[in-house]
Amino acid sequence: MDPFKNWQEWHKNIDTFLGDGFLSSFESILQYNHFPLVNVCKTENEILVIANIPGLNDINNVDVYIDYQSLELKGDINLRYKGYNLVQDELFNGHFERSIELPYPVKDDRIDATYQNGLLIIHLHRLIPDDMRRQKISIKKIEE
Structure with a gap:
């Protein structure tokens, strides 16, 4: 939550x-x-998490962890410019950690993450446990 x-x-x-x-x-x-600000979108079986992470120069500076029904983002952003003194400080700079509760459990082996134009987009797929799958039940007829 x-x-x-x-x-x-x-x-x-x-x-x-x-x-x-x-x-x-x-x-x-x-x-x-x-931080980071996120949008979470879902269909019946897929989730997109879109995280706004501007200034990420190296994608190795962010880690994404999945644990059943939660997603964790950890990373570092460095927006300091050599030779310049900071006069106004409004943009996030430094280490961040964010945990996001997902609408349903997801598979840990079907994850796709991309980073473009300051957005980290994580595509997840719903975990459907074997005990929740629709299964046809055979009916036995009892003779009288």
């Missing part, structure tokens, strides 16, 4: 309790707890 799923509602309640704009000064810190 995503702990930030109801963030807008929490934000509104905290502002009501502590005063309008209280959390505004903390948002730049809090947004990194939710």
